Amino acid sequence: MKRLFLHVFLGFIILISFVYLALQSISEMTMHGESILVPDLRSFSISEVEDTLTTLKLRFSVVDSGAYNADYPRGSVIDHLPKHNSRVKQDRELYLTVNPKNISLISLPNYTDHSSRQYISELKAKGFRIGKFIYKRDEHVNVVLGVRYLGEVVKINDKLEKATKLDLVLGNGRGMQMEMPNLISVSFSHISSRLQNLALNKGDFYYDASVVDTMNAFVYKQSPIEGTENIDLGVFVDLWFTEDSSKLVEDMLELMRQDSLKARLDSILND
Numbered sequence: 001m002k003r004l005f006l007h008v009f010l011g012f013i014i015l016i017s018f019v020y021l022a023l024q025s026i027s028e029m030t031m032h033g034e035s036i037l038v039p040d041l042r043s044f045s046i047s048e049v050e051d052t053l054t055t056l057k058l059r060f061s062v063v064d065s066g067a068y069n070a071d072y073p074r075g076s077v078i079d080h081l082p083k084h085n086s087r088v089k090q091d092r093e094l095y096l097t098v099n100p101k102n103i104s105l106i107s108l109p110n111y112t113d114h115s116s117r118q119y120i121s122e123l124k125a126k127g128f129r130i131g132k133f134i135y136k137r138d139e140h141v142n143v144v145l146g147v148r149y150l151g152e153v154v155k156i157n158d159k160l161e162k163a164t165k166l167d168l169v170l171g172n173g174r175g176m177q178m179e180m181p182n183l184i185s186v187s188f189s190h191i192s193s194r195l196q197n198l199a200l201n202k203g204d205f206y207y208d209a210s211v212v213d214t215m216n217a218f219v220y221k222q223s224p225i226e227g228t229e230n231i232d233l234g235v236f237v238d239l240w241f242t243e244d245s246s247k248l249v250e251d252m253l254e255l256m257r258q259d260s261l262k263a264r265l266d267s268i269l270n271d
Contacts, residue, residue, distance in 0.1 A: 040084035141173030
C-alpha cells in the first residue's frame with residue numbers, strides 16, 4: 001500500500017512539473033513573439049525618434065523639456081521611459097525628455113580675490129562647466145587671475161550660454177610644486193571633482209574591456225604615479241579605468257614589490 005501511494009505521489013509531482021515547464025515555455029514563446037526591445041533613443045532628434053519607433057510599432061510623447069545638458073544636441077532626447085533594453089508590448093507609448101533648444105545667457109561672475117575652489121563653486125551654481133586650469137607665475141597660489149573660453153579672454157559680466165565650459169587662469173604661488181597624490185580606486189563619477197580639488201588637469205582616460213558602464217568604473221592606474229615628487233600645479237593626469245576589482249589587488253601587490261625593491265636598494269646604498 002505504501003509503495004502504491006509512493007508511486008502515485010511521484011507521478012503527481014512529475015505531472016505538475018511537466019505542466020509548469022510547458023506553461024513556462026508557452027509564456028516565453030508568447031513574450032518573444034509580442035515583446036519589443038526598447039532602443040537607446042538618447043541624442044536622437046524627434047524626427048529620428050519618429051522614424052525608429054514607427055518601424056518598431058511603438059508610440060511616443062514628449063513629457064518634459066529638461067534642464068539643458070551640454071552632452072546632447074539641442075532639441076534631442078536626453079532620457080526616456082521605459083529605459084533602453086526594456087521589453088514592452090507593441091503599441092506601447094514611450095515618454096521622452098528633450099534637451100531645450102533655447103539656452104539662457106548668464107553673466108560671468110566677478111572673480112577678483114577669489115580662490116579657485118570658491119569660484120568653481122560659484123560657476124557651477126550658475127550652470128557653467130569647468131575646463132582646464134592654466135597656471136601663471138604669481139605670488140598667490142590658486143587665486144583666480146582670469147577666465148578663458150576657447151582660448152579667448154572672458155571679461156567679468158560678459159554674457160555666455162549656460163553649460164559653457166570655462167578655463168581658469170590661476171596663480172602658481174611662484175612655481176609651487178607638489179607630490180603626486182594617490183587616485184587609485186577613485187570612481188569615475190568622482191574623479192573630476194577630485195582632480196579639481198587637487199589643482200590637477202584631466203589628461204587622457206582609458207577603459208579596459210571590463211567597463212560596460214563608465215559610472216561603475218574606477219581608477220586602477222595613473223600617470224604620473226603616486227608619490228612622484230616635484231609635480232607642477234595643473235599637470236595633466238592620465239587615468240586608466242576598470243570595473244574589475246581584482247586589478248586593485250594587482251596594483252597593490254605591484255606597489256608593495258616596488259616599495260620592497262626600493263627599501264633593499266636604500267639599504268645597500270646606506271651600508
